[in-house]
Amino acid sequence: MAVKIYNTLSRSKEELKPGNPPLVTFYVCGPTVYDYIHIGNARVFIIFDVIRRYLQFREYDVKLIQNYTDIDDKMINRANEQGLTVKTLADQFIRAYEEDVSALRVRPADIKPKATEHIPEIIELVERLLRNGYAYIADGDVYFDTASYPQYGQLTRQKQDELLAGARVDPGEKKRNPLDFVLWKKKKAGEPAWDSPWGEGRPGWHIECSAMSMHYLDDTLDIHAGGADLIFPHHENEIAQTWGADQRQLARYWLHAGYLNIEEQKMSKSLGNVLTVRSLIKEHNPLDLRFLILSAHYRSPLNFSDELVAQSRSGRLRLQEMIDNLLSAHKSAGDVFGENEEVLAKALKGAQNRFTTAMDDDFNTADGLGALFDLARSCNIYLKEAYPYNGELLDQVQQFYGAVNDVFEIIDLSAPESLDDEIAAKIERREQARAEKDFATADQIRDELLNSGIILEDTPHGTRWKRK
Template identity: 45%
Template sequence: MSLYIYNTLTREKELFKPIRSGEVSMYVCGPTVYDYIHIGNALPVVIFDVVRNYLTQLGYNVHYVSNFTDVDDKIIKRANESGINAQELSSKYIQEFLQDETSLHVDPAPVHPLVTDFMQDIIQFIQGLMDKGFAYENGGDVFFRTTAFKAYGKLSGQNLEELQYGIRVEVDKRKENPQDFVLWKQAKEGEVAWDSPWGSGRPGWHIECSALAKAHLGETIDIHGAGADLQFPHHECEKAQSEALHDKPFANYWMHNGYLNLNNEKMSKSLGNVVNVRDLIKKYNAESIRMALLSSHYRSPLNFSHDLMEQAKAGTTRISNCLANIQHRLATTNDVEKDADENMQQVIESIAQKFHQKMQDDFNTPDAITACFELVTEANQYCEQDEVHPITLQQCLQLFEQMNDVLGIVPKPETNEILDEEVEQLLQDRIDARKAKQWDKADAIRQQLEEQGILLEDTPQGTRWKRKG
């Protein structure tokens, strides 16, 4: 099987061919650290965690970089409001981001570069653009000359005659062309600043990621990813300045996840409908949140809602209960010498193949999750058979683990979950109560077990139990 990725640049699914065999260079735009992250911010964090996980499972050595923008207008404004300096504010929210990221069971990127650590790289990058005629200085600011880069607008499909300027794209009379964007900003009074050939100032937003990606991954990278909101202007500008300087593609595959709405409305602080990750994690476990975020294809819009979270919670509970059923049958099956069940083994292999087919079709997580639930159904039915094969049960567990290594949607058992030995003792107590014709006690034990998610079945061969699937 081969991995296909939808490339925003070409608007097509393309066979993935890395620059270097067995290795993947991957840059994902990180947060501007001035506040807690909300569920919309978390969407690309989880999506590209899954992308990295699956590439790793395919055997690639993934060089994963995600930056922190730790100097920005918003950071400076919030720092001034808080009565602290910009570095203190950004340092605080970097730690808060890492905490929220960990709470979602996302492994931090091995490299999380700070913009403020790469000022000389950024200045050298800008100087290189000026030397090649792609940038100019006016009044202490440096701008990128978009008319000199003929492919500007190709990534986002923008018509340069009709461009609507996004956030941080300033219209300035000092520009030669309205589409030109700032590479270096002249310092304002009281702002944090660095010395440069053009005077004291700080970098524009777009140049930061180009310089950091080059410093850590080289002039051309395999995958560049982020949310669809960064396609323009941020990625368009990144692409232009990087390719103008190096005369080669900046990224071979551009990936953008779709927008997230909350209850069919755009999340907005002005509307008061922002849901922060740290508030959501108090109500739901990480696996349920991940399942909700992965329930739509990453390129599609996602409507986040209470109903979606409840469905995801029920889904992760089904998986967890299935795993408990398997573990129970393994614990109560003595014939470990049996060969694998051939029929069930074929079912497992078919589900595994389906899972990989969906993941290799542009990381189709909704259908990959469906394959996971197919395994739940088949494994639960298999556990209900009188005779099971321990090797086959282990194969089920191995496939669940393989799926979970990618998706991260299987919760660990709750610490207050009733243990198998406790179930067995209560089951014996109920048997004793029935023998003594203490029907009320026997019914009470059944009710107690049902409340713990344990179902009983009285058969001619005795009473059997299983966890709800």
């Protein structure tokens, strides 16, 4: 069995065949750090985080690069608005990005390059493009000459003349052809700039990803990923640049995450419905947000609303509850192995297979979740029917959820904390009262504990507690 991924370039699912297995080189287009990230951005970073983790689960050695775009028009405009230097703005929002994304349990990339720290590589790449005849200089700007690259449009699946129909040239640009795009932008007054063979200026947006991925990985990338809106022009342009420089493809597999809508509407500033991660994590558990994002296939459009977060939370808590029960069941585990154990062992095996099959098939996280819920039911039945429990089997189930959670990270697997003596004594006293059928006292203690955030649940095998 192999991992299959949908390649935007071929518009079909392909078996993942990395250039140098078990290494998988993986480049994700990172944020332009001019503002806080929103939930749409978060979807992209979460899903590629999960894909990265799944590849690791499948024992690939993943090397993840994710850049920061810290110089471009948006950066300059925002810095001017706020009276900051571009550098200060970038530092501020790189920090904010890292805080937000870490709250969402997205693990940091292995390499996090910044455009401004790779100007020499960018200049070198532009020079190569000029040398190879894929670019031209126009009054201090350098443009990629799309006419010199007949395959231009391959990722978008559009012929150049078709693309041309909607293209537009900004006043002040000196392109030969509307499809041409800027590689190096001549300095305007008050803008940050670097010296180059073509005079002072700064890199165009698309060139940085090509330059940095070529710098850190001198071979074709295995996977290049980003949001669906990056297909054109960003990724199309990256492909063209890399080919122009080296006559090779930038990446083998192109992955694109679908859009996230807010209440059925596109998120946009004009609609005023941009939801930042920063504000969302104040009211929602980040694990609920992860669960919501994983509940749909990553290429499908996904809607976002408070109701959907609530649905996700209820479902997620069902898994969390089961895990909590599982952890506390260990206390009374033995080593009997009978019919109940057989049933659960079989369910475990089924879930393991189904999870891997689902995820192997272009990262079908929704089906993967289905596998987790099916097993959860089997576990609940086991915990109800079989007693004493089989410790080894419980371990195996727990390990599976641990491994899977290492990919999805939607539940909290930390060992139950211990109670302080005072509370433990209260629980003890309540047990005593219940044994004597003094339910008034028992209920009073339960209420007391509830007020201090402890929920009690009576099971046939003793009383369990959990935090509210």
